[in-house]
Every structure is written in structure tokens, then in C-alpha cells.
Amino acid sequence: MTTLDDLPIRDDLRGKIPYGAPQLHVPVALNVNENTHPIPEDVAHDIIARIAQALLSLNRYPDREFTALREALAGYLGHGLSPDRIWAANGSNEVLQQVLQAFGGFGRTALGFTPTYSMYPLLSSGVGVEWIGADRDADFELSPETAVRAVEEHDPDIVILCSPNNPTGTPVPLETVRAVADAARGIVVVDEAYAEFAPPGSPSALSLLEGRPRLIVSRTMSKAFAFAGARVGYLAADPAVIDAIRLVRLPYHLSALTQAAAIGAVEHAPQMLAMVDDIRGQRDRISAELAGLGYRPYRSWSNFVLFAGVDDPQATWAALRDRGVLVRDVGIPGTLRVSAGTETETTAFLEAIAAVGR
Known part of the structure; x- marks a missing residue:
């Protein structure tokens, strides 16, 4: 079977990997910074x-x-x-x-x-x-x-x-x-x-x-x-x-x-933007509750929260996935990132991360 290395691709592209996040079917997907609220x-x-x-x-x-x-x-x-x-x-x-x-x-x-x-x-x-x-x-x-x-x-x-x-x-x-x-x-x-x-x-x-x-x-x-x-x-x-x-x-x-x-x-x-206030509120809720669990959320003006204090990001990511919640390991040591979803989705994440532990 032909591989990428067999093709005459540009030398400066060799060894690179395409952009992408895991596309898994889970009840609560909070890994790619989507707005999870439906269009009115x-x-x-x-x-x-x-x-x-x-x-x-x-x-x-x-x-x-x-x-x-x-x-x-x-x-x-x-x-x-x-x-x-x-x-x-x-x-x-x-x-x-x-x-x-x-x-x-x-x-x-x-x-x-x-x-x-x-x-x-x-x-x-x-x-x-x-x-x-x-x-x-x-x-x-x-x-x-x-x-x-x-x-x-x-x-x-x-x-x-x-x-x-x-x-x-x-x-x-x-x-x-x-x-x-x-x-x-x-x-x-x-x-x-x-x-x-x-x-x-x-x-x-x-x-x-x-x-x-x-x-x-x-x-x-x-x-x-x-x-x-x-x-x-x-x-x-x-x-x-x-x-x-x-x-x-x-x-x-x-x-x-x-x-x-x-x-x-x-x-x-x-x-279309009426949901933005709610998303801000869920983002700030995530930050506050993560801090209460001993994590360190970074200042965020976006619709997601990056938080540190994760002892084993890959293990925590997998444990959350097994509980039906998908977050993102962005490769920064000791951190994970979670999007602010609806109130129900945010609650599911917070309950899961509390159960999983650090």
C-alpha cells in the first residue's frame, strides 16, 4: 500500500500531521469550542x-x-x-x-x-x-x-x-x-x-x-x-x-x-447572540467550581476554560470520556480544556470531573 512517504510531497510538509481533534460520539461533547446552543x-x-x-x-x-x-x-x-x-x-x-x-x-x-x-x-x-x-x-x-x-x-x-x-x-x-x-x-x-x-x-x-x-x-x-x-x-x-x-x-x-x-x-x-450571556455564565461557573476542586483555571474571555493541576491529562481525559464527556487535551503539560456548554452539559462535566478526581 502506498504511504505518504512514497509520494513526492514537498519536503517541508514531510513529518507534519493534519489538524484535528477526536471525533467521538458521546452524550456531552465539549472539546472543540463549539456553541452547543441550537439556532433559534x-x-x-x-x-x-x-x-x-x-x-x-x-x-x-x-x-x-x-x-x-x-x-x-x-x-x-x-x-x-x-x-x-x-x-x-x-x-x-x-x-x-x-x-x-x-x-x-x-x-x-x-x-x-x-x-x-x-x-x-x-x-x-x-x-x-x-x-x-x-x-x-x-x-x-x-x-x-x-x-x-x-x-x-x-x-x-x-x-x-x-x-x-x-x-x-x-x-x-x-x-x-x-x-x-x-x-x-x-x-x-x-x-x-x-x-x-x-x-x-x-x-x-x-x-x-x-x-x-x-x-x-x-x-x-x-x-x-x-x-x-x-x-x-x-x-x-x-x-x-x-x-x-x-x-x-x-x-x-x-x-x-x-x-x-x-x-x-x-x-x-x-x-443569534442571545445565548452568549448564558455561555459566559457557564464559563465562569466552570472556572469557579474547578477552582473549588483544586484545579487552576486560567483567565478566559472565550467560550472555554483551560485549567491546570491535572496530574495525568491523558488518564483524566479518558476517564471523562468513559463517563460520556469529551474534553480536549491540547498538549500543554498538566492541563485540559473544556468548552462552556449549556447548563445541563456544564453540570455533566462538573459532576464527572469531581467524580474522576485529579
């Missing part, structure tokens, strides 16, 4: 009607500029953004890939602060960009001084700041984003996939876009909008950045069905 029924019916309408013209290519969706996303984000400063793709991973294709390539570098989202180095290697992982401060925080020092040392072509950070949940202070954007000579991407789960009123890097044409803010509909299966991500940036991405995007990359579904979701944003 009336919203779902409206989205279905929009998709049905789009089906009638599937013989034609979709609007390659997805004009209506960009208008809807600009309105949702606010901050005085216009549609020509918005871009969308099939999930924020594709958005980031397009940024790396446009501004990266062989001989260029991308800098991030580890531990962080494991897709960043994979996306970078896929387009020939060298990935550089710099250290964070204690407790996975990131100060302006630490971040700027790494930028000055490595002089990267692209910097990616994940805020709140995955897999740790820690936010990147706006002061750090500002300092990096002002210090870096290249593109700075702030990945705000979990931004809606931050405390109400928390500032977004969107407020820093004006006057910074090399700053990009990436978002997703997978998390707060409970739209993971639809695969819709987007970014806000200077119009010139959007023009650069057009050079590398595949033609008609966003299907008519995807556009219809996404527009429907965004136009019902208040209903």
Missing part, C-alpha cells in the same frame, strides 16, 4: 427560506463579491466600517490562509505567541511561510513589552495575535495590539474568533483600524453565532488589503447557499 427555531426557518430562494438560481455563479453579505457584516461590526473594508470566506481559517497567501510565501516569516491556535503554523507551512513561535508572559498573558521585543527580534512579515487566545482563553490587551501594530513593518492580524464572549463593553481591535492600513481583524460566525457547520469567517481591514486578497482567492469561493445562510444569521444577530 424562527431564525432557522428564515435561513431555510433564504437558502430555498437561492436554490432557484444555482445554475448561475454566485455574486463573487458577496455584496449583500459584506453590507450585513459591516453593519454588524459597526466602528464606521464600510462594505469595501470587509472580506469573507469559508471559515476564518480560509480568511487567514488568504492573508498568508497574499502577504506571505516562500522566504517570508509569520510570528505568533505560543501556545496559540495550532492551525497558524499549519496554514503558514501550506503556503511556504516560516512560522516563528515566541514566548508569552506568565499565565499565558502578553504584555506590550514582551510582544514588541519579539517583533523587533524576529522582524516578521506577518504577526498573528489571537485574542482571546486559543487554547488558553486569555485576551490580548488593546495596548499590546496597538504597540505591535505600530512596531511591525508588515501585516498584523488580530484573530478575534471569540470576541463576542469577552465581558460586555470590552474594546475590540476594530477600534484601531483607522490609520493603520496593515492591521487586519479577523472574526468568525462559528462560535457566538452557533454557525460552525456553515463555515463562514470574515475580516475587516483597509480596502487595499481586500484588493490584495482578491489576487489569491479562488473564483466564486463563497457559494450562493453560504451567502444566503450567513446573511440570514447576521440579520438576526440579536437573537
Whole structure:
């Protein structure tokens, strides 16, 4: 049987493994940071009607500029953004890939602060960009001084700041984003996939876009909008950045069905986001009760909690799985990560972790 090693794949891809988490059928799946709340029924019916309408013209290519969706996303984000400063793709991973294709390539570098989202180095290697992982401060925080020092040392072509950070949940202070954007000579991407789960009123890097044409803010509909299966991500940036991405995007990359579904979701944003407060509450409940059990949860502005004090993560992961609860071992020694689910799912996790013990 032919193996990967038998194929003439690029040398820089040899030995790498694809991104992925265990896909197991368990009663309570809290391992991939999904929004486990269902889409409101009336919203779902409206989205279905929009998709049905789009089906009638599937013989034609979709609007390659997805004009209506960009208008809807600009309105949702606010901050005085216009549609020509918005871009969308099939999930924020594709958005980031397009940024790396446009501004990266062989001989260029991308800098991030580890531990962080494991897709960043994979996306970078896929387009020939060298990935550089710099250290964070204690407790996975990131100060302006630490971040700027790494930028000055490595002089990267692209910097990616994940805020709140995955897999740790820690936010990147706006002061750090500002300092990096002002210090870096290249593109700075702030990945705000979990931004809606931050405390109400928390500032977004969107407020820093004006006057910074090399700053990009990436978002997703997978998390707060409970739209993971639809695969819709987007970014806000200077119009010139959007023009650069057009050079590398595949033609008609966003299907008519995807556009219809996404527009429907965004136009019902208040209903779609009504569950966010509940998720925040369950996240904070997880942190408080884990601390009471002797674990050490890290500060989180996301929809998950990374907690330390796990003597044997693999054994604890397996014991939780055997009790019907799936969490994530992200490879940070002595830790596990759990998504904040519904109240029932959170209770199931907390009862299981209490029974399993450290």
C-alpha cells in the first residue's frame, strides 16, 4: 500500500500531521469550542427560506463579491466600517490562509505567541511561510513589552495575535495590539474568533483600524453565532488589503447557499447572540467550581476554560470520556480544556470531573 512517504510531497510538509481533534460520539461533547446552543427555531426557518430562494438560481455563479453579505457584516461590526473594508470566506481559517497567501510565501516569516491556535503554523507551512513561535508572559498573558521585543527580534512579515487566545482563553490587551501594530513593518492580524464572549463593553481591535492600513481583524460566525457547520469567517481591514486578497482567492469561493445562510444569521444577530450571556455564565461557573476542586483555571474571555493541576491529562481525559464527556487535551503539560456548554452539559462535566478526581 502506498504511504505518504512514497509520494513526492514537498519536503517541508514531510513529518507534519493534519489538524484535528477526536471525533467521538458521546452524550456531552465539549472539546472543540463549539456553541452547543441550537439556532433559534424562527431564525432557522428564515435561513431555510433564504437558502430555498437561492436554490432557484444555482445554475448561475454566485455574486463573487458577496455584496449583500459584506453590507450585513459591516453593519454588524459597526466602528464606521464600510462594505469595501470587509472580506469573507469559508471559515476564518480560509480568511487567514488568504492573508498568508497574499502577504506571505516562500522566504517570508509569520510570528505568533505560543501556545496559540495550532492551525497558524499549519496554514503558514501550506503556503511556504516560516512560522516563528515566541514566548508569552506568565499565565499565558502578553504584555506590550514582551510582544514588541519579539517583533523587533524576529522582524516578521506577518504577526498573528489571537485574542482571546486559543487554547488558553486569555485576551490580548488593546495596548499590546496597538504597540505591535505600530512596531511591525508588515501585516498584523488580530484573530478575534471569540470576541463576542469577552465581558460586555470590552474594546475590540476594530477600534484601531483607522490609520493603520496593515492591521487586519479577523472574526468568525462559528462560535457566538452557533454557525460552525456553515463555515463562514470574515475580516475587516483597509480596502487595499481586500484588493490584495482578491489576487489569491479562488473564483466564486463563497457559494450562493453560504451567502444566503450567513446573511440570514447576521440579520438576526440579536437573537443569534442571545445565548452568549448564558455561555459566559457557564464559563465562569466552570472556572469557579474547578477552582473549588483544586484545579487552576486560567483567565478566559472565550467560550472555554483551560485549567491546570491535572496530574495525568491523558488518564483524566479518558476517564471523562468513559463517563460520556469529551474534553480536549491540547498538549500543554498538566492541563485540559473544556468548552462552556449549556447548563445541563456544564453540570455533566462538573459532576464527572469531581467524580474522576485529579
